[in-house]
Amino acid sequence: MYIIGSTLIYGAILAALCSSICYALVVGGRPRLIRWGRAGAWSSLALALSAAALLLALFVLQRYDIRYVYDYSSTDLEMRYRIAAIWAGQPGSLVVWALVGLICAPFLMRRTRQFEPYILSPLMLLQTILLVFMLVRNPFLPTVIEGLSGPITEGRGLNPQLHNVWMVIHPPTLFTAYGLLGVPFCMALAGLWRRDYDTWARMALPWTVAGWTILGLALTMGGYWAYESLGWGGYWGWDPVENSSLVPWLTGGALLHGLLAQRTHGGLRRANFFLAVLTYGFVFYASFLTRSGVLSNFSVHSFVEEGLKYIMIGALVALLILGFGLLSLRWRDVPRKPLSEAVLSRDTAFVLLMLTFVMIGVVIAFGTSMPWITSIEGLSYNLERIFSRAFDLDNGTRFGGQPFSDGRFSLLPDFFKKTTPPLGLILAVLMSVGPLLGWRDTNARKLLLSLRWPFVAAVLLTSVAIVLGVRDGMSIAYVAIATFALGTNLLMIARTLRSGWLRIGGYVAHVGMALLLVGVVGSYAYSSEEEKLVIPQAETQSIFGHSFTFWGYDERENGKHVLRLEVDKESDTPFIAAPDVYFNSRMGAWVRTPAIKRYLWQDLYISPEEYLPADDPSTVDLAPGQQAQIGPYALRFDKFDVQDHLATDNSALVGATVTITHENTVQVLTPQMRLEPNKALRELAVALPSGKKLALENFNPREQVARLRVDGLNLPVVPARAVFTVSIKPAIALVWIGTLLMALGGLLAVVRRRWESLPVRAPARAPVGGWSQRVLGWRGMYR
């Protein structure tokens, strides 16, 4: 398997590299090589598919003699998780990512005409890089376990937290988005290469919309997963891993709008090149952050260094040098096109929007990179001095003059919570007014007239929100602007529908975004505190208008356990909430899955923490040699005393020899237990000094533990308890609905742009002469 698998990967790499080189030679003036370029791309696709299929087969057939299968799968895994385990590790996720790019290649061959070699050469190079990453972490290595000679029939299994339907969907969605966003990058390179600065933008638009939409969907899926089953209490925690995929989404949003502007009137050419390179750079950077282990102390996704750090840095730097280098080479050659300078114009709104998108991305990227930036040798100490001075941090001297041994900083999620909302507000404002503006200029009177009804609606809805309890300024601002954006974009949908339903995609996405923002305000800013409840069995406690009764700890299939909670709301019928909390002994980890009761306007979120079994102080579990105190008696369990095969019947007597110390007298007693076939266990208790009784209640021969009980002490018994937290998340449904609408809008836009971009009959070069020459000589424009 190792040889076959590795050969397939090597073959795919060689074919992709060959294809890339052949395409480059086509550009260099050998047009007949295009056949080889295509053949290379097709065979690379075929080989990579075979490698993926082989990997799939190994997982399905449970070949634990393969290291990768051994590491991530096990016999008790259901089929869908056996398949999902493919992308539980690095090489599998890389092959999915590379495959998306390779599948894009044939589509690009067919549709891009004279652009084909220019786009496919870098594209195939990208796939080569990804496949090389995969080869470094070769998934076909055999399992080697020291001292084991027989066949390996069991694997180490998949982390129980990943046993979830989202594990099947979320990672491939994310990698599809990453793969798709590679296409605009390659098209940008192609545009620069060919000196055709406009055609690429038209071609890249549907790919960007698709990649961006799917990336947004993947982000929300991850959030939904975290919320609904990992029990993180929320859907967004500003974790480095989440942030690192959010950043390309933000810059991608800027690119998307820039391409739209360029498609419409040819502006923003340089900005779009810059953004296409930047976005893909951030995609690569995201996978560098999450896979290289640089953040392993700072993220809940505990990633470990997997030997890809330097090769990934190298590839990232090479990509950025290639992209930005080519751009700076062509910088003066790219014809400028003036944008409208009227404040009330779509041009202005787009420029500000793109800039804000990028600035938010930069701030988040900076914050997320903090731990590894400061971990660079020599940099940390100097940074520390700067930060200490600027922000009144404790510097090393306050701890006795010694500089820190480890000068690393990390940022609390706080940082993102403070920086993002005010900047996001700018985006929201632009989203609310922007769609109503004309590209060049807008009649202010007409604008105000059309803003009338959305304004009234926003005021009404915001008042409702204030009555409902939204109080702090930032939240009110968000609700106001988001509801305003809702109105204006619905207005735009109504207006645009007359010219065809395919054109409303963008506005539908805006409506989704507006709903999402309101949902975020509700569920994030106005989520209740997590209140912890500790409820003894059969007792009831109330919080947030719900009363909770803990009825017991129920066993489900495969050793899974749930807390059985009866939840009663005055106005509603009682229901049973059953959050999972159990120890998965195979993986050696606790599994906790929250129970969520969804109401129309809010979710009741019950996050289990622990089940504490009943604690009877009269009972004690002891292994031989152990001691314990019950009431006035000191017990030492010496050994089991077993009498098999009694003469009369098949019964056996198990005794526990116990040394008792009580008021300076030492005594050895042997309480027994009679075991008879088909009969209940019978305790044979022995009398203790001063009238109490000592009984052997149970024993575990495998673990050599005896359970001893002293009767008659009447010590208070602590009943079993359930520990869990409860919180209320208002308006969270809007987050999911908003996301779905955004995805729908994105889909519409992809269909429309794809349909529009079908007949690519662009001239080989940007039109020269006419107004474009005037434009070239015109100063006072910006990108």
Add this chain to the structure above:
Amino acid sequence: MASIVAEPAARGRRFGLKPVQWMMLAVIALALGFGGWSLRGSLARTVTIAEAKEASGTVQVFGYLHSKGAYDDHHNWTFDIQGHDGSTLKVVHPTKPGNFEDAISVAATGRFNAEKGVFEAEQLLVKCPSKYQEQEQAGM
């Protein structure tokens, strides 16, 4: 068309920057300003246990698990961590982290409460030896 747009540009040049450029500058300033300002309270330095006990602000401290952990009277989760130098620190966190049983070390972010003598953690990162990550295969 071009003449319509050229007019405000000519006027704008007299004042240095055009309104759009002013707005762009404002966005950049806002982003950098908020970013810098938010750094104030959000930086958590990685320190040793001894330093954590002296620190006045929020810090991150890393240590190996020294006790099995238990709930205190307020049902907060408490445990001890031990640094490389052998010193220990009592850490308190409102909830018990998910895979605590499996943990060998913990990175806790929070501040030291000198009155109670405990480290009040806002954030816990539990490090487990295996599962998610592959173990070093050297020698196997």
